[in-house]
Structure formats: C-alpha cells, structure tokens
Amino acid sequence: MADYKHILVAVDFSSESRVVVNKALEIARRNKAGLTLIHVVEYTGAVYAGDIPLPEDLELDQRLADQAKGQLKAMTEELGIPDAAQVVEIGVPKREIVRMAVERKADLIVIGSHGRHGLQLLLGSTANGVLHLSECDVLAVRVGKNGA
C-alpha cells in the first residue's frame, strides 16, 4: 500500500524550487499519489514603511497572483507535468500552505528547508511555521548552504 495519496509542494520560485518540486514528484510517482503545487503571494499590506503600514493594494496582489499562475504553468510544462494541479493563494505563506493541505486532503507537504527568508537559519521561517501548524507529515528538502 502506498504511504501517501496526495502531496502538496510549496514553490517560492527561488533558485532551489526545482529541487523541491523534483523531490515531491519523485515521491508522488513512487506512491502513485496526486500532486498539487502551491505558491502564495504575500500580502502587500504586510510590507511596512517605517512604522506606518502601507494600505493593502488588492490590485497589485491580484496582478502578482496572475503572474505567479503563469510561472507555475511554465514550471510544470518544463518539468513535463502540465496536468499537475496548481494553486496560487494570497496571504501568509505558512497559513495558506497548511490550509490548502487540509482542503486538498494532502497527507504530505514537501517544502524547502530554506528559501528567500531563511538562509541564515537552521530551518527557514516558512518551513518552521508549516511544521508547527500542519496536521500531516512535512518533508523539508535540504536546500541552500548545506544542501542543493
């Protein structure tokens, strides 16, 4: 019996993203599991200018989300998996990743150990947050300084 039925892989479009997606793909093929790729556009409202929070720019968020959909599509075509499910959400990455795992009934989340935020940390902030919040298994693929 396969260990996993549906795998959610978190893509931040950093240079290590392909390593993370390839690992998820390898596990999905071995388990004959479904695969969903997710990218989360971080709220522009979460960016601060000094102490003054900028107003949320919904139009910009939407434009970034549309752009990300195109990037995900190009990535899956390049990897030869154009039929893999792809979702782009707007929000806080760790929360949206965990929420989508529940929505898609994923039993494994594959994430990079490090991405844009966490190179100097033992574990990137998103990977760390997902590990704490997730109810399913989480695989942190070692990337960055000591990895790929």
Ligand code: AMP
């Ligand atoms: P970081 O927290 O930036 O070190 O990122 C660690 C890992 O979290 C990355 O390799 C991705 O797998 C995932 N990740 C980070 N930010 C995002 C995002 N905006 N959307 C989807 N996945 C993300």
